[in-house]
Structures are given as C-alpha cells and as structure tokens.
Amino acid sequence: MRKATIKDVAKHAGVSTATVSYVLNGVEGKVSQETVEKIYKAIKELNYIQNFSAVSLVKKKSRLLGVIIPQTEDCKQLLLENPFYSEMISGIELKAREMGYHIILSGVDKGQSYLDVSVQRDLDGAIIMGIYQERFYEELKNVKIPIVLVDSYIHDKYFYKVGIDDEFGGYLATRHLIRNGHKKIALVTGSIRKDGVVEKRFLGYKKALREAGLFYNPDDVFENSVTYQHGLKIGRFLSETPRNITAVFATADLIALGVIRGMIETGKRVPEDYSVIGFDDIPISRIFIPSLTTIKQDIGDKGAKAAALLIQAIEEKTLSEPTREVLLTLDVIERQTVKNISIKD
Amino acid sequence: MRKATIKDVAKHAGVSTATVSYVLNGVEGKVSQETVEKIYKAIKELNYIQNFSAVSLVKKKSRLLGVIIPQTEDCKQLLLENPFYSEMISGIELKAREMGYHIILSGVDKGQSYLDVSVQRDLDGAIIMGIYQERFYEELKNVKIPIVLVDSYIHDKYFYKVGIDDEFGGYLATRHLIRNGHKKIALVTGSIRKDGVVEKRFLGYKKALREAGLFYNPDDVFENSVTYQHGLKIGRFLSETPRNITAVFATADLIALGVIRGMIETGKRVPEDYSVIGFDDIPISRIFIPSLTTIKQDIGDKGAKAAALLIQAIEEKTLSEPTREVLLTLDVIERQTVKNISIKD
DNA sequence: ATGCTTTGGTTAAACGTTTAACCCATAATC
DNA sequence: GATTATGGGTTAAACGTTTAACCAAAGCAT
Structure with a gap:
C-alpha cells in the first residue's frame, strides 16, 4: 500500500x-468551509502525511535546525560527555519541537566543513556551541541562514548570540570567596582563548581582586583544559606544594570537582583546608560529596532561549536587522565547599 | 548569487x-575519464553542493537517522540529563557521520506520534532508546523502515536490537558483593517493567543469591525510578532503620550515587558500614568520592554499534532477514565502594 | 444592463534531482 | 559485410509539493 500523496487526497476529495x-x-479565503471538511476527511481516511522533502524543495525551508557541538581533541567523542552540553541540547530540542522544528545534531570535523551539511539539507538556521577557528565563522556566514552562537564573544553583528555575563560571573565567584575571608585565591581554568567565555571569567576574577585591594599574581592561575583531569592535577599540586592559598575558583564545575578530589586524595579537606567554588552548576555538583558551591546558570533555559531566538529570526526574516543578544541571569549557589575563614572559632 | 544547481554544472561542463x-x-561505465574531470572542475568552480531534499524526493532515501530518547515524566526535559544517554548519542552521531548520515534527535510526545516525523522526513531508519507503550512499537512497525531498539527486550523479530546481557550484569554485580562476604544485599532500582533492562538485572540478582544459597527477601528490594533522588531516599532509609543489610546493588550508577550520599548524610560510611555497587559506569562514577565500584558497559561503543547495525540494515535492504542482535560485553570495575567483610581485621 | 469585486476554486510551471529508455559511433565477432 | 556489443552519452518523465496566474459565478452598486 503506497503512501498517500497530495494527489490521492485531492482525487478522493x-x-x-x-x-x-x-x-x-x-491559506485564508481560498477555500470554503465545506471543502475544508471534505479534505480533512480525505486526509484522515487515506492516512495522508505530508512529505517534507518535497516541501523543502519548493519552499527552500526545511523546518530543520542544525545544532553543532565541539568534539573532543582526539575526535573520538562529541563533547556531550560534558553534562553542560547535554542539558543545553535538551532545552533546544524541546523548544524546537514545540515550535514545529526538528534538530540535526552534529559534531564538526576538521576537514569537511559544516557548510556542506547546512546547504545540502536546506537547514533553516543553526545553533553553534563552543568556539572554533575564525575560518569556520566565515564559512558559516556564507550560508546565509540565521545563526545563533552560544557562549561566544565573536564580534560580528551577523550572528545572534545567547550567553551569560561571564565577566560578572567570574566576578561573582571571586567576590563570594573574598567575602568569606579569602585573600589568596587560585584560578584553575581551561584555556583562556580570545573571545571565549573563559577569558571573561578571568577578567571578572581580576576585577574582584582589584576591587578588594588584593594583589593579582599570575602564578596563581593554572590554565589548561576544561577537564576533570586538569582539576585533579592542580588539586594535588596545590595541596602538596605549600603556598598560602586558601581558596580556588575553578571556571567550570568539572574542573572544580577534579580539584577537590585531588586535594582529598592528598590528605586535605574541603572546605576545612581549602574552599572551592565552581561555575555552571551541572547536575553532578549537587550530588557530589561535598556538594559544590558554584555559579548557577540555567542551562536548559539557555538552550530554549537559543532555539526561540533562532526560530524568531528565521520566521521574521529579520536577517539584516541588528543582531539581538540574550543574556541569562546568574546566581551563586552556596553549598558545602566554601568556608568562611574570617570567623575564628 | 543563486546557489548552483546540477543544471548549472551541466551547462558549464x-x-x-x-x-x-x-x-x-x-555510476560505473557511463562516463569517460575526460568528462569526469571536466565535471569535477565545473563543480569546483561553481561551488556546487548537492541538494538533499531533491535527492530524497526521488530516491526516497534521506541519509537521515532518527534517534529518539525518553522524556522526563513532566515532559520538561529530555532524559539527556542522564549521562548514559548523552554518551550513547555521541557514539551514534560519530559513527553515523562517518558513514555519511546525519541524525535527527527527538524526544517523543504522548500525543503526536513519532510516525509522522519519520514519514515526513523520509527517515531511513531509527534508533529507539528506552521503552515505551506497546502502541508505540506497533506504529513504528508501520513506517516500514529498519529500527534498532537499544536496551529493550521487546519480543518482535521485526526490530534490530543492541544491548547487553542485563541478567548477567545483575548476576555479576551481586556475585561480586557475595564474593566480598556480603550475605544480606538490598536491591535499589528503577521500575521493574516487563521487558525492560531492569527486570533482567533483577533476575540476575536473584540468580546470584540462589546460587550462593542465600535467601531472597522481597523486602530487600526498593523499586522506584532511575534517579538520584530515589537513591538518596533509600540510602537514608537504610542507614536509619536498622536491618542487617551490609551491601546494596543499585541498578544504575545514578541511583548508587544517591544511596551513598544518603548514607553519608546520615552518618554512615561507605564502604566501611555499607558496600555499594552500581551499574553502567557513567563518567561521574569515577569522579565521585568515594569512586564507585560498578558494572561497566562501553556506552559510546554501544551507540556506535547501534548506528552501524542500523545503517547496515538500511543499505542491504535486509529488512525481511532474521533480526540480528548485538550484545556488548560487561566488566566489573572495582573502585572504592565495596569492602571485603569476610576478612576480619 | 454594465462593470467591479469577492469567493472559491483550477491549471500548470517550478523546485533540483535521478534514472529508464533511447541513441549513435566505433569496435569486435562471425 | 552484416550483425552485435560496448562505451559514452542524451532526453524526458517522475518524485510530491507550492504558488502565481487565471477563471467563472455570484453579488453588488450604479
């Protein structure tokens, strides 16, 4: 039994x-109520389902959104292992589906450009997570579909953006530590790339120090990758080589967790010996023992906002209009890893 | 500058x-080497990119795979929050892309059936994670595309399957506990639905008990949802209401983590007071303190295998051939949450 | 009666491919 | 020398939609 096409429906009705x-x-005013009903009846009876390929072909719209996420260094995995990304995607997918779109999830190879995919598939728009080489963004622009960049500080009015005020977040985290009496605060972080979120958080860190009249010491920053492993290494290092550091600000929860584990393994306690604050509030942070004090952003909501922004851009064809940017709010979530050391007891 | 079509290329060449x-x-033997080169040159010069919508329309193949994952109860999120699913998807996406396919990721609403999507989009096949109501599977079959079910024990030769030997896994976990001297072992688990993985793990649990001549007590099983919260509740309960239980087997790592936290919060120690073993080996389990002893399955590989199986089915049109099923291996990963209590010290 | 608008349709081209069927040299076979 | 393959193409229909352009009948004002 062949699938019913629009022709079958037409004939039947x-x-x-x-x-x-x-x-x-x-379409308004082209067909009488009576005919409409006949047609719906025919659709029902024939089990008709519209073919999107044909629709896309003529409309040049696919109701398909590209969602691209970074791959790990070795290209063996998507960065989905980072719960941060999964939560975002969850938010994107739900919102997109609610608005009648589907998402194509994809990593991006070094060689093959994403351009091909988006053109081939008549993608209506794309959401890009993470940051890439400049060439990539240029290619993206050539596709001429609306694009929203998540957590990127690329300065180009072409792109829509959603993110948080990372500098403020870094500031908030550091200030929280300072307010708890800490004066010597290490920064453990992924690579501080230009225009990345980490750079901004770093700026916030320095700003908070400055504001509190504290000395910024480059030796206190440990820059590497956004991984548990990096945190682990630094956690061990910190607890084994005596310095007068009392707290660490990790620019991602995953790193913070590593730091804590590193410290505990080497016989220190958190927060008694060291206070630690993270960033993101991924689900594990609540679960972890001790549970992590951190800067919370509503990740799922961020995804939903990104999808909504993109779809709006698509449907209003406001491609040339000034870029809109949406920023989400931030909160510090106090849990168990920060201790107030100004209160003597 | 309009996008180049095949006509432009033809004319140009x-x-x-x-x-x-x-x-x-x-296609072999239809065009001379010379012409081939001319055509490639034209393609390059015009920046031609094939339009998949048109191709799908005539070929009725889209090189698109549906990947569907469960939603949370409240439909507010995809179950992506469970790292288990993200890792699988990562495996699927990579393999699919490697083989020239893209994936459409989607949750599934109560109301709208997935059937629509797959037909509308000419999906070539689909991977279904999680288990659903029976009606859903019937619908799926009507689409007449190859389908692989992940972690499902649905008895229907129509479907391809990938999974693990869950009964063996449950057996392995329980036996590990028994070998470490435990005689009274609680089972903390998500809902034991017919044909679900949990049911099999439960069977394995009972089998191990029986084999060791231990008494199976229904009061020792705590069934609810595959969530951290459930684990937490039971962890507290167990440590606060004295019974002679010395170990727990949690049928998912997420649950195990909750159990541990619940116990620790109420003043007990793991593994000194209670041993705990999990299932899955999600990334957090290694990170957690204490790190979790668990049954490891290679989740990413599972995704890759599912994709490979599906694509093979698609391309060989072996739809009517006997269902093939792939099972992955299992290992017990000894970490910090199981203590041998038969060695007195 | 005439012309204009509105309502409710229809016709047919177009979207960008694929592919079966056809065609024509030239080479091979008997 | 007639026949048949074969290599290297071309033509045109088809895939399932949308949509601009057209049309007929009815309603209405003049």
Missing part, C-alpha cells in the same frame, strides 16, 4: 491538489 | 544533467 495544498498551509 | 548525476552517484 474531488478537488485539485492546489486546493489541498491551500488547506494544508492554512 | 557542456554535458547533460544526467551525465553530471551519474558522476555524482559514481
């Missing part, structure tokens, strides 16, 4: 395909 | 579109 198409697309 | 199509599709 005794009208032309154009008429059917008009009701499918909800 | 001085041949018919058919010829171009033949080289695009690598």
Whole structure:
C-alpha cells in the first residue's frame, strides 16, 4: 500500500491538489468551509502525511535546525560527555519541537566543513556551541541562514548570540570567596582563548581582586583544559606544594570537582583546608560529596532561549536587522565547599 | 548569487544533467575519464553542493537517522540529563557521520506520534532508546523502515536490537558483593517493567543469591525510578532503620550515587558500614568520592554499534532477514565502594 | 444592463534531482 | 559485410509539493 500523496487526497476529495495544498498551509479565503471538511476527511481516511522533502524543495525551508557541538581533541567523542552540553541540547530540542522544528545534531570535523551539511539539507538556521577557528565563522556566514552562537564573544553583528555575563560571573565567584575571608585565591581554568567565555571569567576574577585591594599574581592561575583531569592535577599540586592559598575558583564545575578530589586524595579537606567554588552548576555538583558551591546558570533555559531566538529570526526574516543578544541571569549557589575563614572559632 | 544547481554544472561542463548525476552517484561505465574531470572542475568552480531534499524526493532515501530518547515524566526535559544517554548519542552521531548520515534527535510526545516525523522526513531508519507503550512499537512497525531498539527486550523479530546481557550484569554485580562476604544485599532500582533492562538485572540478582544459597527477601528490594533522588531516599532509609543489610546493588550508577550520599548524610560510611555497587559506569562514577565500584558497559561503543547495525540494515535492504542482535560485553570495575567483610581485621 | 469585486476554486510551471529508455559511433565477432 | 556489443552519452518523465496566474459565478452598486 503506497503512501498517500497530495494527489490521492485531492482525487478522493474531488478537488485539485492546489486546493489541498491551500488547506494544508492554512491559506485564508481560498477555500470554503465545506471543502475544508471534505479534505480533512480525505486526509484522515487515506492516512495522508505530508512529505517534507518535497516541501523543502519548493519552499527552500526545511523546518530543520542544525545544532553543532565541539568534539573532543582526539575526535573520538562529541563533547556531550560534558553534562553542560547535554542539558543545553535538551532545552533546544524541546523548544524546537514545540515550535514545529526538528534538530540535526552534529559534531564538526576538521576537514569537511559544516557548510556542506547546512546547504545540502536546506537547514533553516543553526545553533553553534563552543568556539572554533575564525575560518569556520566565515564559512558559516556564507550560508546565509540565521545563526545563533552560544557562549561566544565573536564580534560580528551577523550572528545572534545567547550567553551569560561571564565577566560578572567570574566576578561573582571571586567576590563570594573574598567575602568569606579569602585573600589568596587560585584560578584553575581551561584555556583562556580570545573571545571565549573563559577569558571573561578571568577578567571578572581580576576585577574582584582589584576591587578588594588584593594583589593579582599570575602564578596563581593554572590554565589548561576544561577537564576533570586538569582539576585533579592542580588539586594535588596545590595541596602538596605549600603556598598560602586558601581558596580556588575553578571556571567550570568539572574542573572544580577534579580539584577537590585531588586535594582529598592528598590528605586535605574541603572546605576545612581549602574552599572551592565552581561555575555552571551541572547536575553532578549537587550530588557530589561535598556538594559544590558554584555559579548557577540555567542551562536548559539557555538552550530554549537559543532555539526561540533562532526560530524568531528565521520566521521574521529579520536577517539584516541588528543582531539581538540574550543574556541569562546568574546566581551563586552556596553549598558545602566554601568556608568562611574570617570567623575564628 | 543563486546557489548552483546540477543544471548549472551541466551547462558549464557542456554535458547533460544526467551525465553530471551519474558522476555524482559514481555510476560505473557511463562516463569517460575526460568528462569526469571536466565535471569535477565545473563543480569546483561553481561551488556546487548537492541538494538533499531533491535527492530524497526521488530516491526516497534521506541519509537521515532518527534517534529518539525518553522524556522526563513532566515532559520538561529530555532524559539527556542522564549521562548514559548523552554518551550513547555521541557514539551514534560519530559513527553515523562517518558513514555519511546525519541524525535527527527527538524526544517523543504522548500525543503526536513519532510516525509522522519519520514519514515526513523520509527517515531511513531509527534508533529507539528506552521503552515505551506497546502502541508505540506497533506504529513504528508501520513506517516500514529498519529500527534498532537499544536496551529493550521487546519480543518482535521485526526490530534490530543492541544491548547487553542485563541478567548477567545483575548476576555479576551481586556475585561480586557475595564474593566480598556480603550475605544480606538490598536491591535499589528503577521500575521493574516487563521487558525492560531492569527486570533482567533483577533476575540476575536473584540468580546470584540462589546460587550462593542465600535467601531472597522481597523486602530487600526498593523499586522506584532511575534517579538520584530515589537513591538518596533509600540510602537514608537504610542507614536509619536498622536491618542487617551490609551491601546494596543499585541498578544504575545514578541511583548508587544517591544511596551513598544518603548514607553519608546520615552518618554512615561507605564502604566501611555499607558496600555499594552500581551499574553502567557513567563518567561521574569515577569522579565521585568515594569512586564507585560498578558494572561497566562501553556506552559510546554501544551507540556506535547501534548506528552501524542500523545503517547496515538500511543499505542491504535486509529488512525481511532474521533480526540480528548485538550484545556488548560487561566488566566489573572495582573502585572504592565495596569492602571485603569476610576478612576480619 | 454594465462593470467591479469577492469567493472559491483550477491549471500548470517550478523546485533540483535521478534514472529508464533511447541513441549513435566505433569496435569486435562471425 | 552484416550483425552485435560496448562505451559514452542524451532526453524526458517522475518524485510530491507550492504558488502565481487565471477563471467563472455570484453579488453588488450604479
């Protein structure tokens, strides 16, 4: 039993395909109520389902959104292992589906450019997570579809953006530590790339120090990758080589967790010996023992906002309009890893 | 500057579109080496990119795979929050892309059936994670595309399957506890649905007990949801209401982590007071303090295998052939949460 | 009666491919 | 020398939609 096409529906209802198409697309004033009902009846009876490939072909719209996420260094995995990304995607998918879109999830190879995919598939828009080489963004622009960048500080009015005020976040975290009496605070972080979120958080860190009249010492920053492993290494290092550091600000929860584990393994206690604050509030942070004090951003909401922004851009064809940017709020979530050391007891 | 179509390429190379199509599709013996080169040159010069919508329309193949994952109860999130799923998806996406496919990721609403999506989009196949109501599977079959079920024990030869030997896994976990001297072992688990993985793990648990001549007590199983919260509740309960239980087998790492936290919060120690073993080996389990002893399955590989199986089914049109099923191996990973209590010290 | 608008349609081209069927040299076979 | 393959193409229909352009009948004002 072949799948029913619009032609079958038309024949069955005794009208032309154009008429059917008009009701499918909800065109006003082209078809009488009576005919509309006949057509719906035919659709039901024939089990008709619209073919999107054909629609895309003529409309040049696919109701498909590209979502691209970074791969790990070795290209063996998507960075989905980072719960941060999964939560975002969850938010994106739900919102997209609610608005009648589907998402194509993809990593991006060094060689093959994403351009191909988006053009091939008539993607209506794309959400890009993470940061890439400049060449990549240029390619993206050539596709001429709306694009929203998540957590990127690329200065280009072409792109829509959603993110948080990372500098403020870094400031908030550091200030929280300072307010708890800490004066010598290490920064453990992923690579501080230009225009990345980490750079901004770093700026916030320095700003908080300055504001509190504290000395910024480059030796206190440990820059490497956004991984548990990096945190682990630094955690051990810190607890084994005596310095007068009392707290650490890790620019990602994953790193913070590593730091804590490193310290505990080498016989220190958190927060008694060291206070630690993270960033992101990924689900594990609540679960971890001790549970992590951190800067919370509503990641799922961020995804939903990104999807909504993108779809709005697509549907209003506001491509040339000034870029809009949405920023989400931030909160410090106090849990168990920060101790107030100004209160003597 | 309009996007180049196959017609432009044909004209530019001085041949018919058919010829171009033949080289695009690598058809043997239809076009001379010389012409092939001319065509490639034209493609390059015009920056031609094939339009998949048109291809799908005529070929009725989209090189698109559906990947569907469960939503949370409240439908507010995809179950992506469970790292288990993200890792699988990562495996699927990578393998699919390697083989020239893209994936459409989607949750599934109660109301709208997935059938629509797959038909509308000419999906070539789908991977289904989690288990659903029976009606859903019937619908799925009607789409008449190859489908692989992950971690499901649905008895229907129509479907391809990938999974693990869950019964053996449950057995392995329980036996590990028994070998470490435990005689009274609680089972903390998500809902034991018929044909679900949990049911099998439960069977393995009972089998190990029986084999060791231990008494199976229904009061020792705590069934609810695959969540951290459930574990937490039971962890507290167990440590606060004296019974002679010395170990718990949690059928998912997430649950195990909750159990541990619940116990620690109420003043007990793991593994000194209670041993705990989990299942899955999600990334957090290594990070957690104490790090979790668990049954490891290679989740990413599972995703890759599922994708490979599906694509093979698609390309060989072996739809009617007997279902093939792939099972992955299991290992017990000894870490810090199981203590041998038969050695007195 | 005439012309204009509105309502409810239809016709047919277009979207960008693929592919079956056809065609024509030239080479091989008997 | 007639026949048959074969290599290297071309033509045109088809895939399932949308949509601009057209049309007929009815309603209405003049």
